[in-house]
Amino acid sequence: MKKVEYALLALLVILGTVADSSAQPIAFLRERVRVVNMIPNSQSNETTQDSEPNIAVDPQNPRNIIGSAFTFNPTGSNATAPIYVSRDAGLTWSLVNTVPSNNGTTGDISVAFATQDSALYTGILRGGFGPPTTPTRMQLLRTTNAFGAGTMTILVTRDSSDQPYPTAITTGSGASQVDRVYYANNDLGASKQPRTATIDQSQNARNAAAPAGVAPVRIERRTPLAQDMPPVRVAVHNSGRTYAAYYQRKAASGSFRRCDVIVVRDDNFGASATPYAALTDPSDGIAGRIVAANIQLPFSGSSAWLGRNRGAAAISIAVNPNDNNDVWLAFCDSVSRVTIHVRRSTNGGANWSGDLLTVNSAMIPSLAISSNNVVGLLYQRLNGTIWETHVQRTTTGTTWSDMILATFTDNNPAFSFHPYLGDYCDMVAVGRSFYGVFSSGNIPNNANFPRGVTYQRNANFTTLQLRNVANTANVAASIDPFFFSITPGLLINICDIIPSLCRPIIFDPGIIRIRTFPDEEYVFPGPGGEGATALCPPFYHLFLDDVDPRIWEVQIQDPLGDAIRQELHNTPRGVAITFRPSKDFFSRKEGIGPYKLVFAPRSGKGDGKEYAFRTRLEVSDYPFDQHLKYGRGKQ
Amino acid sequence: MGEDIGVNEVQSQPASEKPESVTQKVKESDMKRADDDLRRRTETASVVALGKIISITPLKKEQDLDREHDPDWQVVEFRLSSVAKGKGQETVRFLYPGSRDILFVRYPVIKADEEWTVILDSIKQMEVGLVIAQPSDIMPPAEFKRVESVMKK
Numbered sequence: 001m002k003k004v005e006y007a008l009l010a011l012l013v014i015l016g017t018v019a020d021s022s023a024q025p026i027a028f029l030r031e032r033v034r035v036v037n038m039i040p041n042s043q044s045n046e047t048t049q050d051s052e053p054n055i056a057v058d059p060q061n062p063r064n065i066i067g068s069a070f071t072f073n074p075t076g077s078n079a080t081a082p083i084y085v086s087r088d089a090g091l092t093w094s095l096v097n098t099v100p101s102n103n104g105t106t107g108d109i110s111v112a113f114a115t116q117d118s119a120l121y122t123g124i125l126r127g128g129f130g131p132p133t134t135p136t137r138m139q140l141l142r143t144t145n146a147f148g149a150g151t152m153t154i155l156v157t158r159d160s161s162d163q164p165y166p167t168a169i170t171t172g173s174g175a176s177q178v179d180r181v182y183y184a185n186n187d188l189g190a191s192k193q194p195r196t197a198t199i200d201q202s203q204n205a206r207n208a209a210a211p212a213g214v215a216p217v218r219i220e221r222r223t224p225l226a227q228d229m230p231p232v233r234v235a236v237h238n239s240g241r242t243y244a245a246y247y248q249r250k251a252a253s254g255s256f257r258r259c260d261v262i263v264v265r266d267d268n269f270g271a272s273a274t275p276y277a278a279l280t281d282p283s284d285g286i287a288g289r290i291v292a293a294n295i296q297l298p299f300s301g302s303s304a305w306l307g308r309n310r311g312a313a314a315i316s317i318a319v320n321p322n323d324n325n326d327v328w329l330a331f332c333d334s335v336s337r338v339t340i341h342v343r344r345s346t347n348g349g350a351n352w353s354g355d356l357l358t359v360n361s362a363m364i365p366s367l368a369i370s371s372n373n374v375v376g377l378l379y380q381r382l383n384g385t386i387w388e389t390h391v392q393r394t395t396t397g398t399t400w401s402d403m404i405l406a407t408f409t410d411n412n413p414a415f416s417f418h419p420y421l422g423d424y425c426d427m428v429a430v431g432r433s434f435y436g437v438f439s440s441g442n443i444p445n446n447a448n449f450p451r452g453v454t455y456q457r458n459a460n461f462t463t464l465q466l467r468n469v470a471n472t473a474n475v476a477a478s479i480d481p482f483f484f485s486i487t488p489g490l491l492i493n494i495c496d497i498i499p500s501l502c503r504p505i506i507f508d509p510g511i512i513r514i515r516t517f518p519d520e521e522y523v524f525p526g527p528g529g530e531g532a533t534a535l536c537p538p539f540y541h542l543f544l545d546d547v548d549p550r551i552w553e554v555q556i557q558d559p560l561g562d563a564i565r566q567e568l569h570n571t572p573r574g575v576a577i578t579f580r581p582s583k584d585f586f587s588r589k590e591g592i593g594p595y596k597l598v599f600a601p602r603s604g605k606g607d608g609k610e611y612a613f614r615t616r617l618e619v620s621d622y623p624f625d626q627h628l629k630y631g632r633g634k635q
Numbered sequence: 636m637g638e639d640i641g642v643n644e645v646q647s648q649p650a651s652e653k654p655e656s657v658t659q660k661v662k663e664s665d666m667k668r669a670d671d672d673l674r675r676r677t678e679t680a681s682v683v684a685l686g687k688i689i690s691i692t693p694l695k696k697e698q699d700l701d702r703e704h705d706p707d708w709q710v711v712e713f714r715l716s717s718v719a720k721g722k723g724q725e726t727v728r729f730l731y732p733g734s735r736d737i738l739f740v741r742y743p744v745i746k747a748d749e750e751w752t753v754i755l756d757s758i759k760q761m762e763v764g765l766v767i768a769q770p771s772d773i774m775p776p777a778e779f780k781r782v783e784s785v786m787k788k
Contacts (some may be wrong), residue, residue, distance in 0.1 A: 107738040130738040131706040301703045417740040
């Protein structure tokens with residue numbers, strides 16, 4: 001967008017006039033794709049196979065991201081395993097060793113943030129435990145400080161369960177706010193067979209002592225052959241409608257299994273009197289809708305199936321945050337080695353479409369749905385001998401866009417252990433953005449990353465060689481975890497709307513002086529009074545009148561295009577966004593920001609018309625609710 | 636590497652001593668701790684020996700469960716050449732995971748005719764009777780002398 005158009009918009013906003021629809025569009029679509037090798041620079045010597053990655057993005061502050069993979073504790077300690085942490089929207093990563101272990105890594109690990117107040121829930125198979133001590137040792141973990149150094153709290157320990165996979169949602173407010181947590185898993189304990197598809201869940205997991213209400217619920221109602229298959233996945237909507245998907249095993253022969261693909265539903269966060277029984281199948285009247293019957297599924301835990309990746313079942317389910325009846329499912333069968341199928345239900349899982357998408361020679365699908373109804377599908381495909389990591393997106397299921405994030409040759413880097421890439425990879429949606437992780441070859445070759453890539457570890461993209469920490473010798477290639485984000489945006493520079501917001505801010509010790517709209521000066525004392533701290537940004541309440549939040553999604557993004565921590569409030573005239581400028585984006589010369597104000601129609605389509613919203617900025621000592629009561633005098 | 640670190644005191648000495656002596660004491664402390672761990676480990680073991688692998692054959696599975704983390708047990712026939720504990724046998728059979736799953740990634744890959752130092756536990760659940768219970772229980776042959784000396788301390 002040209003600068004002159006910004007200026008026009010600023011004028012329109014300040015005056016609060018409605019633009020002529022024949023004028024030029026005020027916004028444009030710009031999508032940013034970020035791909036980052038997650039191995040920290042300090043681990044440039046590492047050559048291990050960091051496969052089966054997982055991701056959690058803090059919905060309240062999407063700059064805060066946690067990743068996991070089969071990564072060993074870099075200190076050599078066996079007592080804990082690491083997670084990957086990023087505080088800058090995935091640009092840079094470090095490791096914190098906070099996962100209980102007996103061998104410095106895990107046998108499975110996956111992570112999920114609650115949707116408010118940043119508690120992180122993690123499911124692991126504890127490293128160093130296994131046969132003959134125990135078949136597997138599952139531990140369900142929690143931390144309220146995902147970035148801290150403290151070892152995560154163990155809520156539940158149970159032997160014989162496989163592939164724990166957490167999902168979490170926060171509901172309520174104030175004293176009634178709770179984290180509802182769902183650790184899906186396959187409980188293979190002898191007494192649990194054959195109905196092994198299980199959700200260990202709690203309706204209030206954040207603060208109570210272990211087990212914090214976490215208790216198992218069997219979601220299988222039929223009688224599978226000895227067991228259900230390993231993956232069980234949950235998708236929860238803030239209305240309480242909660243879906244789960246799994247494969248029911250019906251027959252076994254060699255490396256193939258005959259399975260039904262089952263979706264169950266509960267309409268009260270899994271807390272109904274008879275949980276997960278809201279959907280029955282017309283064929284037998286039993287709870288659990290059969291979405292696909294008698295499919296053939298490859299399963300070979302200890303041998304390669306697609307390239308060097310083993311043939312393990314994978315499944316993914318996602319519910320539209322704007323419509324609790326709109327649910328999407330991705331599952332696999334072995335029509336062509338492995339084929340991914342995507343189907344959709346628009347009536348809460350009662351009826352399902354046929355295949356909306358099929359992808360041959362592909363596995364480990366992960367679905368997510370953004371706040372503007374875009375469905376994303378992450379998967380990895382073997383094209384000849386080349387592994388490709390794809391993200392496909394759609395809004396209707398009839399047309400899909402396809403993006404390749406990374407490629408590499410199978411078995412180069414060489415296989416080290418199962419799984420080569422993973423029994424799953426992971427993608428989530430926060431707002432309109434997608435965030436994901438996948439494992440891929442780490443040879444530093446720009447040709448392998450069509451959308452670009454950033455490495456933290458030392459690498460020479462000219463010689464196509466990884467380099468050691470001292471940058472004095474080459475390092476062998478291996479499988480690394482890669483983060484990606486896809487951020488669409490109709491971007492409007494907030495500095496262009498309210499230029500005075502971005503005027504230089506003078507930081508004196510203990511005092512923050514802000515010269516801001518409407519060109520007045522305010523002084524905000526830090527905690528403990530004036531002079532007690534060098535940096536204490538105030539609350540910024542940006543009122544946007546005439547914005548209907550049912551039609552528009554609005555968001556503040558930092559100068560890099562990542563959403564910052566913010567709160568959206570409905571007001572009698574529209575909405576207000578509360579945010580706090582960060583010291584990360586302050587300079588004495590430039591002031592704060594420039595932050596970007598994002599307007600996006602929830603329909604996902606721009607109509608080419610111009611819109612104008614009356615806006616005003618109120619800076620305050622107080623969060624929004626208190627500001628309305630006590631802080632308006634500081635407008 | 637995170638925002639802070641935790642430390643655990645293993646030894647202390649006056650600040651007046653030379654830094655080199657601190658390094659040496661840390662090494663000695665680490666070695667002593669490793670030896671103590673190894674001694675405790677051998678005390679509960681049934682067999683501690685040096686020997687050569689005669690054959691490796693898959694164990695017939697007792698149950699048909701799909702576990703991504705199946706150990707894929709193998710039966711290892713093992714000829715003993717030096718025995719520190721569990722004397723009286725020329726050969727033993729023990730279970731060893733053949734899986735290359737992440738849960739077993741720290742077990743070395745073994746082949747027939749290779750020589751290894753092994754620490755074996757009794758296992759009642761399976762007919763073979765002995766098992767390598769953890770990756771550190773199988774070591775290069777040169778480690779046998781150290782194991783023997785630790786057991787005699």
